[in-house]
Amino acid sequence: MTTPHEELLPTTRRTLLHRIATAQAEGRTPSLVAAVARDGEVVWSGARSMVDGHAPDENVQYRIGSITKTFTAVLVMRLRDEGLLDLRDPLEKHLPGTGAGEATIAELLAHTGGLAAETPGEWWERTPGSTRPELTDVLGEQPFRHPVGRRFHYSNPGYTLLGSLVEAVRGASWEDVLRREVLEPLGLNRTSAQPQAPHAGGWAVHPWADVMMPEPVEDLGLMAPAGQLWSTTADLARFACFLAKGDERVLGAESVREMRTPSAPSQPESWDRSYGLGLDLLRWEGLSLAGHTGSLPGFLAGLWVSEQEGVAAVALANCTSGPLVATLAADLVKIVAEAEPRIPEPWRPLPEVDEKVLELAGPWYWGTQVLALRLSADGGVELGPLSGAGRQARFRSNGDGTWTGLDGYYAGELLRPVRRTDGSVSHLDLGSFVFTRKPYDEGAPVPGGVAPEGWHGF
Known part of the structure; x- marks a missing residue:
């Protein structure tokens, strides 16, 4: 029998290692790192292959792409909790003149604002952010692709707008606000907007030959709130635990629960997948998972947490395509949940009752x-x-x-x-x-009344 905070069983640890080793080998990625947390503590981490000639560990940074969006969503929820905005507010109320201001803050968080998936012009992930100095460069002349609020349509520009909203309300840069209000309180000291050694380099692996070449690493500029961050498996595992339970220094339990509540229709490609407020929501082989995935040229990332099982998993790789890290992270949660089911807390009576x-x-x-x-x-x-x-x-x-x-x-x-x-x-x-205390209680004001003859047979 296991208890919370015990190390995982040797058989579980080997199964986890086998799973990431298979993903690294079959996915042909230069390196892959992963970690599992249970009941708020990291209980396993593993890595395969090399970064700069050394085996990577839980403190090596990888770029996490769109997992950045969840951090941005946390900042917006903090503004809501402080009473500085309402999620029903149109963006125009707090960030006027964008041309996309009719979408509400909640719709932007849930990708139901109708905005385009990408920016106009060049492939933004492989070009310097300095080429997009204004929001108009991010949104273009026709920012909408769908009626506002009608459907789920994933939008990177939408999260650029949310980052700019944070800056407008706080009067400071998105990066500074994130560091002060989220990273430092949660102790995410190895999460940053710019890479900090030791960090992995990003690679493109040839699809038909075992050769590779480096991918460019660009500062995303205004698009930073949608995908800029670098992090580690240790930091992201702690962040995943926060997304399950909350932390009053950042967001309370009810606010993170609200983030994990579906706010958008099921995604067209999967009836088992929907989106909350900055969080992807997934039904995976009997598990209810919340988290996010991320990709930028040279990097792939996946993070999932099961509140019910108290298990979170993170997987990071330094390649443009190859291993299915989102599936991998979900599998790691499933391995632990099935091999070592959560031990329920002991029942105790209430201390008092009204x-x-x-x-x-x-x-x-x-x-x-x-x-x-x-x-x-x-x-x-x-x-x-x-x-x-x-x-x-x-x-x-x-x-x-x-x-x-x-x-x-x-x-x-x-x-x-x-x-x-x-x-x-x-x-x-x-x-x-x-x-009522009994079906159609004749003594209660049941709308439409209760038949005077009462209950009877044919």
Whole structure:
């Protein structure tokens, strides 16, 4: 039996090593590094082949491409949590004159703003950022490809706009704000906008011969918030743990949970994949994963975390194409989750309970459908079906005897117990729905009334 923070079993470690060794050999990448974290701590790291003649380790930097977007999204969520903006605000309110200001901040975060996938002009990943000194150079004369808010369409320029939004609100560069507000508090000392030794070089491997040539490394300029960062497996594993649990110094648990909640339609190429607020969301062989992938010429990156299993994995490679690092990182999570299932926390009774809340626990009926209301350890309540699929949600106490939905169908909706004159509970009101203690309780104000003849057979 394992417990949190124990090292992985030897058989698990060998399976992980075999998986990355196979990926490096079959993917024909100069080097590949990976790490796994469990319950907030790095429990395994591995590497194959060489960087500058030495075996790489968890402290060698690789470029992480679009994983940078998740860092940018964290900065935007911090602005929201501080009350400096609302995710429903149109961009124009805070960053006027872009020509794309009708898209909301939430739509830009979720890639539903309708913007083009790429910039006009030259291939931006292989050209200096200095060739795009203004946002107009990033957006072009016709920045939109789709109606705003109608569909998921991944947009690199959209995250350039979000980076510029951060700069406008904070009055400082995106890089400085990121370092001060995210990297330093989380201890990500080996994550930076520019490469810091030791770091890998990026390579293009010939598709039909075992030869390679170096890829250019460009400063992306205004596009930096979409893909500039360099990092290590150790830093990214810690960042992945933050994305699962939050950190009050940066973003609390509810805000990172909001980032992990689907905010865009399922992606066309996969009904098992959607997008949150700066996070890719994936159903992978029974696991629910959140994270991001990244690529720039010479580099590939993948990061996934399973909150339910408490396992995160990162994989980085220094080649333009070859190993499927996103699949690799997901496989590493799956290997640990299956080989060493998470040990549940011991059940403990609540230290105290409000009798008026306890009175609400148990079965409730929406028409003839039975649901259960349960008290949660954090002082909230949960409402969901007794078994199988159905509407379910967690609710946060408002401190006045009501609760607000946090997720699911009832996210944002108000749950209110309605009491009779003697103080007993008549029913629950939830977004106009009436929940009663028995099916169609004749003593409750059920919309449409209850047939006077009551229940009977044919």
